[in-house]
Amino acid sequence: MEKYPGKKNTAVFISGRGSNLKSLIKHSKKKNSLIKIRLVISNNPDAEGLKYASRSKIKIYGNINKSNFENNSLKLLEKYNIDLICLAGFMKILSGNFIKKFSKPILNIHPSLLPKYKGLNTHERAINNKDRFAGASIHKVTEKLDSGKVILQKKVKILKTDNIRSLEKKVLKIEHEIYPKAIDKFLTNL
Numbered sequence: 802m803e804k805y806p807g808k809k810n811t812a813v814f815i816s817g818r819g820s821n822l823k824s825l826i827k828h829s830k831k832k833n834s835l836i837k838i839r840l841v842i843s844n845n846p847d848a849e850g851l852k853y854a855s856r857s858k859i860k861i862y863g864n865i866n867k868s869n870f871e872n873n874s875l876k877l878l879e880k881y882n883i884d885l886i887c888l889a890g891f892m893k894i895l896s897g898n899f900i901k902k903f904s905k906p907i908l909n910i911h912p913s914l915l916p917k918y919k920g921l922n923t924h925e926r927a928i929n930n931k932d933r934f935a936g937a938s939i940h941k942v943t944e945k946l947d948s949g950k951v952i953l954q955k956k957v958k959i960l961k962t963d964n965i966r967s968l969e970k971k972v973l974k975i976e977h978e979i980y981p982k983a984i985d986k987f988l989t990n991l
C-alpha cells in the first residue's frame with residue numbers, strides 16, 4: 802500500500818549548508834504535510850546538506866556531471882515521478898529550457914522582501930540602504946531570476962545594531978519557518 806497517499810513527490814535542489822532542506826525534511830515527516838521528499842539533488846558534491854539527507858534515508862545525487870546537469874536531473878525527476886521541485890540555497894540558475902521541460906511547479910526561497918534585492922548579497926544591500934525591514938520570500942520560479950509570483954513572505958526588523966551576519970541569522974530563522982508553510986499553502990491552492 803502507498804505509504805504517503807496524496808503527498809506530492811518532491812525533489813529539493815541544494816548547493817551548500819542545507820539548513821532549509823533540513824527544515825523541509827522535518828516538515829515532510831509530519832503526518833499532515835503535503836510533501837514527500839523523494840530525492841535531493843546538488844550541483845556541489847561537497848554540499849553539507851547531502852549528509853543530512855542521506856542520514857534521513859533520502860536518495861541523494863551530488864555527483865551529476867556538470868556539463869549535463871540539467872538533462873541528467875530531468876531524467877531523475879522523471880524516474881522518481883517528481884511533482885514539485887523546491888530550490889533551497891541552490892546557487893545555479895536553471896535555464897528556461899529546463900523549466901519548460903519539467904513543466905511542473907518549481908519554488909524557491911530568497912532572502913529578501915521581493916521584489917526588493919533580487920540576486921546576491923541581499924542583507925548587505927538592505928543594511929547599506931538603511932532599510933527598516935528585511936525578510937524572506939518564497940516564490941514560483943520562472944525564466945526571470947527571482948521574479949515569479951510570491952507565495953509567502955515574512956519581515957524582520959533591521960536594528961541599528963545589526964550587521965550582515967546578525968541579519969542573516971534572523972532571516973534564516975524565518976526562512977525555516979515560512980518555507981514549509983508556503984509549500985502547503987501553494988499545494989492547497991493548486
Ligand code: GRF
Nearest residue numbers: 818819820821890910911912
Ligand atoms: C538561504 O539564505 C537561502 O535563502 C539562500 O541561500 C541560503 C541557503 O542556506 N538562497 P541553506 O543552504 O538552506 O542553509
